[in-house]
Amino acid sequence: MKKALVMLATAISMSGAFAQTSAPASAPAGAASAPAGKAGHERNVEDRIAYLHTQLKITSAQESQWNAFADVMRGNGETMGQLFQERKAATNVSALDDMKQYATIAQAHADGMKRLLDAFEPLYNSLSPEQKKLADTTFHQPGGGHHRQHDKG
Structure with missing residues (x-):
């Protein structure tokens, strides 16, 4: 179970919500090696x-919806980062405390995904058909798109 928690923690903390989708090799190098x-x-x-932003070819007319979405990504990333730092700093926790921490992280992730969805829907609705195809391909990856390629293995 501990390995699964570490893998989940790494996947969530390194990526932040939709940032968990698989990034092709053309993604920024810093994303994998920071x-x-x-x-x-x-x-x-x-x-x-x-x-x-680049992959979806966001236009100037879509910037306000994009900025709302990006701000939620940042907020979710900050929340998850704080929770994982707290978890890492906790020492000598009981199994019950460990499970409570995990439940808090899982709930924060679920809440963050809801906020992200709420911000993504107006952005997605503003996309052209070509951009929607790009979004569909970018966010829908084998295995549900919940792990970046370098996190597998």
């Missing part, structure tokens, strides 16, 4: 935001 810690985590989120 150092651990708050600065590295923030850089990963920012790299993913920049990648998605």
Whole structure:
């Protein structure tokens, strides 16, 4: 179970919500190799935001919806980063406390995905048919698109 928690923690903390989707090899190199810690985590989120902005070919008319979506990604990333730092800092926790921490993280992730969906829907609705195809391909990856390629294995 501990390995599964570590893998989940890594996947969520390194990527932040939709940033968890698989990034093709053309994604920014920093997204895969940024150092651990708050600065590295923030850089990963920012790299993913920049990648998605380019990948989806966001237009100036879509910037307000895009900015709302990107702000939610940043907020979710910050929340998850804080929760994982707290979890990492906790020592000598009981099995019950460990499960409570995990439940808190899982609930924060679910809440964050709901906020992200609420921000993504107006953006998606503003996309052209070509952009929607790009979004559909980008976010729908084998295995549900919930892990970046370098997190597998």
